[in-house]
Amino acid sequence: MxxxxxxxxxxxxxxxxxxxxxxxxxxxxxxxxxxxxxxxxxxxxxxxxxxxxxxxxxxxxxxxxxxxxxxxxxxxxxxxxxxxxxxxxxxxxxxxxxxxxxxxxxxxTTEDALLSPNSARPLLIVPAMLTPNGGMHLGHAAGPFMVADVLTRTARMSGRETYQVQGTHGHLEHIQIAAVNAGTDYYSLAETNTRRLKHSLRLLGVEQDIFLETRPTTRSDAIVYEVLEKLMADGLIVERTHNVPYDPETLQFCVDAFVHGECPYCGGESSGTECEGCGALVLDAELINPVNLRGAPLEHRPLKRLFLRLNALENELERFAASTSLPAFAKLFVESWLSRGLPEVCLTNPNSAGVPVHIAGLENLKFTVPMEYVPRHLLAIEQMCALQGETRLWYEITGDELPELAILFGVDNAFGRLLVIPAVLAALGMREFMPAYVIPNQMMLLEGQKFSTSRNHAIWVDEYVTAENAEALRFYLCRNRTHRNEVDFHRSEFERFNMEFWSGQLPAMLDAVNGVFKPFVENKNLPGPGQWCADCHSFFAATSLFIATIKQSYSLYMPDIRKITRNVETFVDEITTFCLDSALQQKPAFTHSALNRTRARLAARALISLATALNPITPEFTQGLYEKFDIQNPSFALFSIDWMSAEIINPVGNI
Ligand SMILES: [Zn+2]
Structure with a gap:
């Protein structure tokens, strides 16, 4: 041409x-x-x-x-x-x-490709941070925190090098309010509650690799300044003076959790942080009819603070929203903010605790939580490197060396997770670390009402969860995951589930399977399959279909643990029915040894597949099953083994 x-x-x-x-x-x-x-x-x-x-x-x-x-x-x-x-x-x-x-x-787009995308890079799984102003209730657990553990185990089952981060918020005035009420100081209260939160995570079987503490360290403070300097150099930080709610009685500004009013976006009740109703980050100065904690109306006084020019990063967020791997909620959330116009984000406040601002004219201020979001993720990267045996600073790690990031959060934390974090990471030139897997959840209700710490309408993990019910609860919370819709938790329903399924149908299924292995009590290994009947064909196909559904549902892009647990329940019923075939049970004279060999193989294949499906959700229960078959280091590769011909240890009497 x-x-x-x-x-x-x-x-x-x-x-x-x-x-x-x-x-x-x-x-x-x-x-x-x-x-x-x-x-x-x-x-x-x-x-x-x-x-x-x-x-x-x-x-x-x-x-x-x-x-x-x-x-x-x-x-x-x-x-x-x-x-x-x-x-x-x-x-x-x-x-x-x-x-x-x-x-x-x-x-x-098949299930295998979805299970393990980009597997060369390590995966960092970061749920929204906990607020150490109290304990952990089931609503928190059912949201991001326990599911982060399920996903960590999922990613490891598909061969990913994975690090799970948990942690508490750096600085939120909710902690100060709780400290004042308890007659103690900010960090003592945060540390007492952090111990309680860690204990709750342990009770739920959550095993994080990295825990980010509230109390700042020299390094965590330094990262805040490293990020701030870069943002300032790129002209992304501005000084603004607003008329901010001011309490004429205490002669103090009322910001963050100390002020309440009507959300300018949704009209719901909001503090000067994130609106629980719509997930917007609400600026105190824009709250309608602001009041203090005692409900008294407030005046306004001018206050000079630093703001992040989120709108200058619009193009980056547009690109982020265009990603195919975002769930619908996240895409719509980002796009709706892009079309209504991005607000500036307040980065400094006259808070009681926080990283101090060493900038002339702003010396009385501390950095706010949005200024800590990304630095805490960068701290997690540095701690990940330490676990890998290397000492590296976040800005020394670039491109494909950066881990991939998976984030989990309740929809009320969407603004920080979907706008501030991706925008700041893009501004730092860390596009490879922008959230690759975005897993939001809706809210859980308790007996028809919102969980409320202040009204004590809550079930506290450390009061309710025991070694006996922990795994049943993990299963149940996954089963009733607030995946796309609100879910109502009823104590009586969980207790019935625990009795009927977890302590009823599940052990009954194991008994039934044992019956199928019993004819081979003399054999160390299960013999190879013999004759097939129509039941065998049908059950083989049912197991294959179960495996395919589980693999598809564990996709990191859109993990659907709700669907997994519901399929497990159905499959437990199918295994039980197959193994308890009354024709074979009641008329031992008709027992056909060649057919029984096939049935034992099929039962073993079903049981190993069931364990593999459940392993990220109830690791203790499945560990017991794997041990019977002498399976070490379980992975999703177990789904692909040809159990009709592979060697299988006869677990008879062991299950
Ligand atoms: Zn709102």
């Missing part, structure tokens, strides 16, 4: 495009000439795409990596991979061909 025809082609943002074949055909071909420095928009699609560079040099950005291609080089871009091409110093000419390739697309 001669250069004139290219220069006559459509020019848009420095790129000439020519389509030598009509667009309507099944395969699309396009020649691009990119002028120096020009770049295509980042996008993705279901089609597979094939690029060949004809002349010049381009930089190709694919999900998580960039590659330089020169004349003669070519590359295949997989379906759904986000991509962008940029010409370097000179004109670049390239050919792109794209077409819908059903097999390639389906291979990418």
């Amino acid at each position: 001669r250069d004139e025809s290219l220069s006559n082609a459509l020019l848009e943002q420095g790129i000439y495009r020519i389509n030598p074949v009509p667009e309507a055909s099944d395969i699309s071909i396009r020649i691009l000439k990119l002028t120096p420095g020009s770049s295509t928009e980042r996008h993705n699609h279901t089609e597979v795409e094939f690029w060949t560079v004809i002349s010049g040099t381009v930089r190709v950005y694919l999900d998580g990596k960039d590659i330089i291609l020169q004349a003669g080089d070519s590359i295949r871009v997989e379906p759904l991979c986000r991509h962008r091409i940029e010409a370097l110093q000179e004109n670049a000419v390239m050919q792109t061909v794209w077409w819908h390739h059903r097999e390639i697309f389906e291979r990418l």
